[in-house]
């Protein structure tokens with residue numbers, strides 16, 4: 256469920272390469288203008304120095320709009336950029352390590368790929384959970400469980416943590432995924448590959464709001 260610590264509804268996960276050759280900073284700012292209220296920088300192929308450079312530039316844009324920055328996977332970059340938080344999955348630095356190395360109140364997101372994860376210490380100490388993936392997607396293919404709507408509902412019955420739905424989320428399915436129990440919708444393609452990222456974010460935001 257939504258908390259004061261995680262009040263976000265529309266979550267952009269962005270990388271330079273997802274933006275079809277456009278400037279990713281402009282795409283991020285347009286997304287925020289359309290209603291994105293939290294942004295994750297996910298760069299899988301850059302060096303730490305390059306990742307840090309992109310993160311610093313993105314943070315400069317987001318700070319103007321009071322929108323928090325989450326860093327994917329890389330705790331060094333997250334610390335150096337003084338990010339709001341970090342998102343990790345089962346193949347990354349463990350949430351327990353992160354909490355011990357980077358004190359609260361930083362926000363820790365953790366991907367849920369197996370139902371059994373809901374009973375673990377890693378989940379208990381995380382600030383939000385990524386439902387990974389709700390629907391399979393070409394953007395990330397090394398996934399395990401396609402949760403679908405009934406998976407979202409099942410996870411909802413087992414935890415009060417804020418739930419972020421990710422994986423092929425778009426304007427056609429956002430409302431039903433919220434109604435199934437997600438609190439927040441995370442997207443790459445639906446905004447980064449949209450002809451008009453402002454409009455794409457506005458439509459997604461409206462779909463979310465109408466389902467609440």
Ligand SMILES: Cc1ncc(COP(=O)(O)OP(=O)(O)O)c(N)n1
Pocket residue numbers: 266268295297327328342343344345346347364365366384385386387395419421441
């Ligand atoms: C909001 C959100 N949810 C899930 C993920 C996936 O994280 P992970 O499982 O660590 O996979 P990679 O993104 O690192 O490939 C995410 N990034 N964001």
Ligand SMILES: Cc1nc(C(=O)O)sc1CCOP(=O)(O)O
Pocket residue numbers: 268297366385386387388389392393394395398421422423424441442443444445
């Ligand atoms: C970054 C990420 N994580 C996923 C997961 O399942 O954990 S799916 C994904 C990519 C989502 O991209 P799109 O909105 O283009 O489907």
Ligand SMILES: [Mg+2]
Pocket residue numbers: 327328342343344346347
């Ligand atoms: Mg990861």
